[in-house]
Each structure stands twice: as structure tokens, then as C-alpha cells.
Amino acid sequence: MARMFPIGMQSFSVIRENNAIYVDKTGLVYKLVKEGKVYFLARPRRFGKSLLISTLDCYLSGRKELFAGLAIDKLETEWKKHPVLRFDFSKMKYMNPGMLDELINLSLAEYEKVYGKGIDENSPSSRLNGLILRAEQKTGQKVVFLVDEYDAPLLDTLVDKDAFDQMRQKLRDFYSPLKSLDDHLKFIFITGITKFSQLSIFSELNNLKIISMVDDYAALCGITEEELRTQMNPEIEVMAQATGKTFEQVCAGLKRKYDGYHFSKKSPDVYNPFSLINALQDKDLTNYWFETGTPTYLMDWICKFGIDPELLKNGIAASADDFNVPTEGNGSPVPVLYQSGYLTIKGYDESQFLPYTLAYPNEEVAEGFTKGLLKYFSGKDSMAYNAVANTIINGFNSGDVASVMDAIKVYLSDIPYDAAKRDELLYSTLIFGVFRIATPFLVHCEQKSAGGRADIVLETKTAVYVIEFKLDGSIEDALAQIGSRGYLDPYRLHKTEQGLPKKLYKVAVNIDSKKRNIGDWKMVDG
Template sequence: MKQQSLKRCPIGIQTFEKVIEGNYLYIDKTEYIYRMVHGASNYCFLSRPRRFGKSLLTSTLHCYFTGKKDLFKGLAIEKLETEWTEYPVLHFDMSLAKHVDKETLESMLDVQLFEHEKIYGKPERAVTLNDRMKTLIMRAYEQTGRQVVVLIDEYDAPLLDVVHEDENLPVLRNVMRNFYSPLKACDPYLRFVFLTGITKFSQLSIFSELNNIKNISMDEPYAAICGITKEEMLEQMGGYIEHLSLSQAMSKEDALLKLKEKYDGYHFTWPSPDIFNPFSLLNAFEDGKFNSYWFGSGTPTYLIEMLRKFHVLPSEVGHSLQAMASDFDAPTEKMESIVPLLYQSGYITI
């Protein structure tokens, strides 16, 4: 494969439509999407570390549920899906609500609700955030005649930065609980609900009230729903490996070994394929270098604070640790060990 024939790597692009229409490299994950949306549960939660493709996955779901069939030409789901029904989609991005207080958080939620209310309208009596969410879902259902899809990306972002704060965490958690609470009451009007995040917080309605929410984070069928497997890399990124090996004046075999050493080894269940970090891999191919891209993009504040809370030194991270599977389902603010959070944040793996 000639270098000029390689598609551009979608560095920092989290919109499926832009990736496809811009003819960027796309690693096909649509088979997992089909499996998920036609599964037993209409409520799914996926936990993955930062910069692992959660937002792109959510955007792909958005395009699928709005019936944009043309974008999926040549992808796995094109052969699997036969209906391509267009549903009303309410898409919320909570990544914008980091390092915020109660008033700022409520203001940001207000703005996101308002964007959807411009389409479906807002009754005067709907004032509180949860009332507005409820009426928004019901109006979208009534006006389109179809059940509603709710996509919430990085649902836990407003809470992570205060997870170590006994005073602020309950305040922000209460705001988010009220915002999410209508999802249970609106069940008859909902086709599908999907949430992404890094970790799991207790006392949020999505987990305490929606007892039918399916946490697929550690389910074997979804182990590779985000990230890039070795097979995907070899089959779909051969030209990029060749270009990288030429840039580094090394054989293709040596380049593969170096890629494995630097960016491989994520496991999200057992058994699990080896998962390469997509942010690091794409940057390495784009630059023709082996740099520490993911780690260099910044360590989250919440993790530093939680290391202090558990009296764990950074030098202690990375040694062989043991934990029960049940530990990973414990609410974040009630964890008795730093291990689950280190795993969910991507600093240790199974």
C-alpha cells in the first residue's frame, strides 16, 4: 500500500458523520452496535477509560437511530439491519460539565435541554430540569409517533472532579439524579437509552431506579466495542504499520512488537482480546513516532485526589494487584480500594 493512499487518521474527531464524510480511517464497530440495540435490554451502560472512543460510539448510535443509512455503506451493520427506522434522538454530552459548581451545572443542563426544546417545544409549566426532561421525551414521542432514544455521553463527568469531596459530591449528585430520574417514568416512550462514563456512582436514579439497565462494561461480547484489537489493526491498518516502520527505519515485525509494547494490553473482561489504545495508536501512525500520547494527554484530577485519599503513591501503581470481580461493581464513592478506579481509568488492566 502506498503512503499517499492512506486515509487520514481521525485525531480528536468524535463525530461519526464527520469521520465518514471526511473519508477518515474508521475501524468498523457497527456489528457491536447492532448486537446492543437488538439485545434483551433497552437500557445499556458502558464504562471505558478516557480517549477510548466512547464519544465516537455514541455519535455512531445517534446516526444509526436517525436512520442515516448512507453513512453505513460498506460497514457490517449494512448487511445486518433491514429496517433503518428513524427515531427522535435526545443526545446529551456531559463532558462539558467538568470543574463546575451547582449553578454552572444547572445552567449547562438548561442549555442542552433548550437545544432539544427548540425542536419539540417546552410547556410553560415545565420549569425544573427533571420536568423538562420528562415533557421533552413525551413531546418527542407524541410529535413523531415513535419511541425516543436518549444518549448520554460521559454521564459521570460532573461528578468525577468532586468524588473525593464529602461536601460537594452530594450536591452535584442530587442535580444529576433529578436530571436522570424521568428515564424510569418515561419507559413506555423510550426505544433505547445508552450511557457512557468512566465509573459508576450510587444514588443516581439510573442505577438505583432503572433496575433493568444492562452494564455491558465487562461483558465478553462487548470487550472490543471500543479500542482496536490486534486483528483489526492487522486487517485494516497494514499500510499505517508499514509507513511507521519506514519512518522509524525498522522492520514491520519490529514495529509491531514496539506497538504492542507501547499501546497494547487493555483487557475489559476475561477472556478478552488484547485491545490497543486508539488515541495512542492513531497518533503514532499520524506522527510516525512512538510517543506516550495517552499518558501525555494528562492525568485526571480525580484520580490524583483519590490516590491521596487511599494513601497510594504513584510509584506503587502497576504492581500485581488482586481484586474480586464484585469490587468493580461497587459504587465509586463507596469503594474500599483504589484498584477499581485505576482499572476504570485505564492505568491498570486485567
């Protein structure tokens, strides 16, 4: 019988009781509990953090029957039933600080129905303090404290300083009893997307272990290559049969689209679990993660600081201090891009001053992020930039480059003057972006030459085009640069399907900053 896909399931018990697919992480869960007490883990949204919290809840509340046949079943012998206090801050969108008060109050009230409430306990901190003491007294076991998406209220108010400061103070007050209650707590585990400074959970908790970049726990959330091929083998076979592909072809497509995350120096390749599960269920490779929506705070930050999308694609050299740091008050968008999952670790070389290389993890993120930027900066819906991308595909496949330039001119001329605050963002995002969307539908094979990297390389079945853009520059200088740096050299031996040499072209395009559009352009044989 085919297993159920756990789409929309974040409860470990529901998954197990319905024979849904579960990638076994219980060996790591056991290691966490036996080797430490207070943890924080940061991972991007839709990466399985809620399921991890639910798994810890079931394990530490002693629900042994749910773990039959899993790794932990052979490791755990005691299965003690601890009282668990679990708080999920992802349940609502925080429009104002009062909404945080409401969620905390409702969450505390649910546990007070079980463990009671002291008459003098009015503030969230005093109520939490009383709950922990009474839960231990009533059960005879120390308390487990679990928090999912602790930073949701802060991320929702990241660009509103007053609301952000109020949210942070309320959370500090709520968590304040935890340090003094250390003797009454068995285990604390907190998840989020990022680490915010000046919060008591990071500055006051005893022996807090941040495992976001620890090799041992790099695969605690998400799905590794080994897990995919062993624990999800039947689903891959079904997708292969449905799509007329081989097992290996399906694996290659899934890897290209959803793999590529790394969360530590020696991290294995990690797949986005949300996208991977949806793709196997639908037997289709599409952009599932981005369909859930790009957070507004992220685009606000991109607008605030400015960032070149080409830099994200090609890779950013960084130290851990450049991206594994609190996001608020930071003068760079790189930390929030990394912690939100739009950038990941693509290389580590300890011999370098900046040992980490950060870049897009996979095709889904690169394409989805580009489309998000196009929409945000142009103020237009997808029909506008998709039409230009379609013209690029048809134009270069047919050799009609003039039609491409005309389409881009019309596209840019219809964008409001204040849609983009910075020229570099306008040109990098609105022009390069539509090319990036189009290139997967061409025989695209971009690579560096000995002299560097061209702005854009497009390869069709019959030709290769190297395109160099200049801002208020010289067309002749651009053409000369393509030749002198050998941008076309890697393609001189490329053949058509008939075995003939592909035609090579140099294309120079001048951007007129005053007109905020394409000025003159020229194409010559390469």
C-alpha cells in the same frame, strides 16, 4: 490516497464524510440495539466512548448513507428514523453545581427549539419528561436517549463532599422521569468512567444491562490486535517505511507501548485508540494518553489512601468486588485506578479465591503514571526527576554507582518535608520511580528468582546489578538476602556482545527515615 487520521474527531458522520480511518464496530452496535434496550458502559477516558455514542446517534436516527460498506449495512433492513436526545456531560469542567445546571439547561433548550416546551415545565426533570413525550408524538417513533460521560460532574467534585452530594442530587432529579417513560423510549445508552451508587439511572431504570465486563462487548471501544493488523495495515506499512523497521517490528512496538487492556474474563487484547492513532500519524512511540493530563481526582485519591507503585507494576490479586464497584465511599484506590485505565485485568484464574490479577496495561501507562506520581509527591517539575534518571543511566552504564547515589541524595534533600505524607510513599515513589523511568534505556531484564523478586534489577551491556533497599535496616542483611534468595542466579549465563560473562554486583542501600534520605550503601561482587 492516504486516509485521514481522525485526531480530534468524535463525530461518526465527520469521520465517514471525510474518509477518515474508522475501525468498524457497527456489528457490535447492531447487536446492542437488537438484543437489549437499556445499557451502561464504563471505559477510561480517551477510549472512544464519544464516538460510540455518535455512531448510535447516526444509526438510530436512520442515516443509512453513512454506514455504506460497514458490517451493519448487511444486517439492518429497516433504518427507522427515531428522535434522538443526546447529552454530553464532558463539555465543561465542573467547578460548582451551578455549572451543571447551566449545561443541562442549554442542552434541553436546544431540543426544545425542535420539539417545543410546556408552560409548566420548569425543572430539568419536567422539561425532559415533556421533551420525550412531544418528540414521540411529533415523529411517530419512540425516543432514543443517549448520555456521554454522565459521571464527569461527579468525578470533578469527588474530593469535595458537599459539592459531590449536590451534583449527585441534581443528576438524580434529571434522570428521574426515565423509568415512568419506558413505553415511550426505544433505546437508552449511557457511558462513563465509573459507576456511582445512589443514582436513579442504576437503581430505577428497568432492565438496565451493565456491559462494562461482558465478554461480548469487551472490544466495543478500543482497537483489537486483529483490527489493527487488518483494518489499519496501510498505516502500519507507512510507519515501517518511515522508521526503517519491518512491519512486525512496528507492530511489536505498538503492542508494547499501547496494547494490554482487558475488560472482561475472556477479553481480547485492546489497544488505547487515542494513543495508537496518534502514534501511527506521527510515526513515533510516545506517551500521548498522558499528555492529555492525569486527572486531579486520581492523584488526590492516591494521596488520600496511599499506594505502592511497585504493587501496581507487579500485579494485585483481586475479586470483581474489589474493582468493579462504585468509587465513592470506597476505602481503596483500586476501583478508581482500574476504571480510569491505570490498571487493567492481566489475568483470570477461576480456581483462585481472588481470581483477577490487576496491573499496568502497557509501557505508556507505567511510565506516565510513575512520572505523574513523582511530580505530585515531590512538588517538582520533570527536569528534577529526569536529571536523576539520566544520572542512573549514565552511572550504571559506566559503572559509576557512587554518582547515582549522590544524585539521589541531592534530589531527596531538596524535597520539602511535607511533600510526602507517608514514608512508604516517599521511598517507593521518589526513589523507585526514577529507577523505573531509567530502566527502559538500559538493557533491562528483570525477572523473579526462585527465592522471590529483588527490589530493582538493572542490566547493562556489560554488567547486572541487583539492588536491595532497607528502611532503617542493615546493609549486611540486605547483601545476605540477595545471595540467599538467588536474585542474581537468572543472570549468571548472560554474556556481553563480545561473548564474555557479564559482571554481577550486589548493591545494598539503607534508607534513613529520620533524615528521609539515603544513609549508607555498599556494592560487592555477586
